[in-house]
Amino acid sequence: VGSERFDMITPQPVSIAIIGMGPRGLTLLERMVENASMVALGVTITIRAYEPGVCGEGSHGSDQPDHLLVNTVSSQVTMVVPGSIAEKAGGLSFVQWARAEGYHRRGEHFVKAAGREITDFDYLPRRLLGEYLIAFHRLLLSCLPSYINFVHRRVAISDIDRSGDKFDLELADGSRETADFVFIATGHCKRRPNPNDDHFDDFVRRCHALNSRLAYFASPYPIASLASISADATVAVQGFGLTAHDIISELTAGRGGSYEPGVGGELRYLPSGKEPTIVLFSRNCLPFAARGVNQKGLTGRHKAEYFTPQAVARLRHQAAAKNGDRRLDFRKDVLPLIIKEMAYAHRKAQGKQGIDINTFEPTSEETRLINRLLWPLADHHFANYSEFVSFFDESIKADLAEASRGNLLSPIKAATEVLRDTREALRAAVEYGGLTPDSHRFFIEEFNAITNRVAFGPPKQRNHEFMALRAAGVIQIAGGPGSNCRIDESIASFQIETRFGDAIVRHRADALIIGRLDVFSPDTDNSALTRNLVKRGFIKPFVNDHYHPGGIDIDANLQPVMLDGSSLGNMWVIGYPAEGAHFYTHALPRTDIRSRQTDDAERCVLALLCTLRNAQPEKAARSTQFSQHEGYVDAAV
Numbered sequence: 001v002g003s004e005r006f007d008m009i010t011p012q013p014v015s016i017a018i019i020g021m022g023p024r025g026l027t028l029l030e031r032m033v034e035n036a037s038m039v040a041l042g043v044t045i046t047i048r049a050y051e052p053g054v055c056g057e058g059s060h061g062s063d064q065p066d067h068l069l070v071n072t073v074s075s076q077v078t079m080v081v082p083g084s085i086a087e088k089a090g091g092l093s094f095v096q097w098a099r100a101e102g103y104h105r106r107g108e109h110f111v112k113a114a115g116r117e118i119t120d121f122d123y124l125p126r127r128l129l130g131e132y133l134i135a136f137h138r139l140l141l142s143c144l145p146s147y148i149n150f151v152h153r154r155v156a157i158s159d160i161d162r163s164g165d166k167f168d169l170e171l172a173d174g175s176r177e178t179a180d181f182v183f184i185a186t187g188h189c190k191r192r193p194n195p196n197d198d199h200f201d202d203f204v205r206r207c208h209a210l211n212s213r214l215a216y217f218a219s220p221y222p223i224a225s226l227a228s229i230s231a232d233a234t235v236a237v238q239g240f241g242l243t244a245h246d247i248i249s250e251l252t253a254g255r256g257g258s259y260e261p262g263v264g265g266e267l268r269y270l271p272s273g274k275e276p277t278i279v280l281f282s283r284n285c286l287p288f289a290a291r292g293v294n295q296k297g298l299t300g301r302h303k304a305e306y307f308t309p310q311a312v313a314r315l316r317h318q319a320a321a322k323n324g325d326r327r328l329d330f331r332k333d334v335l336p337l338i339i340k341e342m343a344y345a346h347r348k349a350q351g352k353q354g355i356d357i358n359t360f361e362p363t364s365e366e367t368r369l370i371n372r373l374l375w376p377l378a379d380h381h382f383a384n385y386s387e388f389v390s391f392f393d394e395s396i397k398a399d400l401a402e403a404s405r406g407n408l409l410s411p412i413k414a415a416t417e418v419l420r421d422t423r424e425a426l427r428a429a430v431e432y433g434g435l436t437p438d439s440h441r442f443f444i445e446e447f448n449a450i451t452n453r454v455a456f457g458p459p460k461q462r463n464h465e466f467m468a469l470r471a472a473g474v475i476q477i478a479g480g481p482g483s484n485c486r487i488d489e490s491i492a493s494f495q496i497e498t499r500f501g502d503a504i505v506r507h508r509a510d511a512l513i514i515g516r517l518d519v520f521s522p523d524t525d526n527s528a529l530t531r532n533l534v535k536r537g538f539i540k541p542f543v544n545d546h547y548h549p550g551g552i553d554i555d556a557n558l559q560p561v562m563l564d565g566s567s568l569g570n571m572w573v574i575g576y577p578a579e580g581a582h583f584y585t586h587a588l589p590r591t592d593i594r595s596r597q598t599d600d601a602e603r604c605v606l607a608l609l610c611t612l613r614n615a616q617p618e619k620a621a622r623s624t625q626f627s628q629h630e631g632y633v634d635a636a637v
């Protein structure tokens with residue numbers, strides 16, 4: 001308990017609690033460093049970070065195996081805001097830090113020893129990201145002005161109550177502390193077991209005596225938990241996304257398997273003999289597209305002409321005038337703009353000259369092509385399992401060829417990257433219940449999954465490895481579109497079933513792993529803190545009429561909206577727990593691109609400093625610089 005401490009100056013400190021000191025907590029601290037010096041409040045501020053782990057790393061443990069990679073190229077990740085105090089104090093981007101620390105690449109490993117220089121385009125291990133975040137935390141502590149104390153309490157918070165003007169915090173060790181202001185930055189979560197989990201857990205308990213390999217993992221994290229899976233087991237993984245890639249990597253490279261170059265740029269897998277057989281399935285059973293080789297530089301993005309925040313604002317205006325409701329129908333209002341933007345990017349990447357942006361309309365062929373990218377199963381009927389598997393493998397190969405052409409030269413990759421590059425417009429459409437409830441559901445439960453599949457897939461190296469594992473017989477496709485998993489007590493196994501025409505294809509498995517991250521919801525989150533905040537009526541689920549996409553209900557200032565409908569003053573919720581009212585704000589900041597993570601933190605920190613200043617008007621009046629920042633808050637809200 002308690003590690004870093006600075007001397008206090010005044011006897012009446014203001015106390016700030018940051019609950020969760022992962023990347024989001026770090027950004028709050030960074031914005032405090034940046035803005036507090038402008039305020040000249042004349043009070044001592046004590047920031048207490050309640051964090052059971054090491055400050056900084058959050059979900060990116062610095063003790064993870066090397067084969068778990070960050071999903072963004074090294075040069076695009078940074079915690080440093082350009083021009084900030086932290087930058088002037090020597091803050092570096094992720095890749096600059098890794099080089100400065102003396103890391104080099106040796107084969108697939110990154111070591112503090114001789115080796116090849118790390119390039120801007122390497123995908124670095126998440127272990128190094130954890131170290132980088134810890135180092136950034138240390139740097140921030142060195143930047144704190146003398147009137148800000150920082151205390152790390154290495155313990156979770158399990159409850160918060162109000163006690164007069166203060167918050168009364170209950171720590172997981174049973175002790176209590178108070179705070180004037182609270183930030184909730186608790187990040188990724190663990191859900192309570194749902195009926196499916198109970199069903200599978202119960203099955204494993206009952207039938208374990210018949211099949212000792214039987215196991216169920218509602219989540220693969222911590223990844224070390226998969227060590228209990230034996231080499232002679234067959235493991236079913238539900239999902240094809242980034243979490244599934246973590247699982248595959250852990251059960252193969254993590255068990256001593258390796259790759260060597262094969263024919264024509266392909267890879268060959270050299271098994272260690274310790275890997276189980278992996279069978280994959282999901283609702284659609286479609287592979288995730290690989291990221292195109294980056295040809296846009298560090299900060300380059302598709303310049304949107306049609307799907308822009310301004311276009312969304314215009315649509316909203318029209319909807320309000322026509323229907324008396326500002327909400328948009330995703331399919332009718334928003335999707336046509338996305339398809340047009342993708343078709344435009346596709347045509348541009350073909351090198352076609354003389355595209356007039358004022359008159360551009362997708363041809364029917366272009367519209368068909370974009371629809372096929374988004375819904376590849378729509379025109380397909382698979383007579384049998386082997387037809388589907390050929391389609392699956394051909395899709396990966398064709399996609400890898402496009403990924404190699406690059407994200408500017410491949411018209412396909414240029415089109416799909418529109419979905420990454422226009423996220424601000426998407427947020428303008430979706431956030432704070434901006435869509436009609438039914439289309440909001442469609443967006444979150446259908447379209448977002450499509451977006452993740454076509455635009456947020458793994459580095460192409462991962463899909464090359466995937467094909468090598470397919471060729472080595474380590475990975476099999478367990479089903480096809482519409483597959484589902486059920487239990488079969490007669491053989492004490494899971495069964496993945498898919499119907500092809502009149503036939504049902506079955507794959508047996510000893511273990512089942514759910515390969516996706518939990519959505520945060522106050523209704524299902526497993527933490528004592530969430531349960532108690534709900535019980536006290538301090539937080540409630542964010543809903544868009546009858547639809548709950550996840551997340552805590554927050555107002556435009558990121559303050560929790562309580563059960564009685566009022567906002568809870570002096571408390572803010574930031575990051576993953578607010579995903580619901582917000583959309584896709586949990587990615588790490590990118591180099592030289594305005595970051596939502598920083599913007600959200602800035603807004604909360606300035607509101608806090610504003611409150612402090614208003615409590616001491618004669619001091620705040622002297623701070624003109626701070627007043628300018630207030631304008632920013634208003635504009636942002």
Ligand SMILES: Cc1cc2nc3c(=O)[nH]c(=O)nc-3n(C[C@H](O)[C@H](O)[C@H](O)COP(=O)(O)OP(=O)(O)OC[C@H]3O[C@@H](n4cnc5c(N)ncnc54)[C@H](O)[C@@H]3O)c2cc1C
Nearest residue numbers: 020022023024058059070071156157186187188575587588
């Ligand atoms: C497996 C995984 C891989 C990811 N990979 C990437 C990637 O490659 N690139 C990318 O941009 N993003 C990635 N993300 C997204 C991730 O959301 C962000 O990178 C980032 O970690 C978010 O920071 P955070 O602080 O909000 O949450 P977290 O990183 O989850 O940190 C939250 C912190 O809060 C603490 N905490 C939780 N509850 C309490 C409590 N009650 N009391 C006190 N402390 C508490 C936890 O100990 C933790 O340290 C990944 C996420 C996961 C889970």
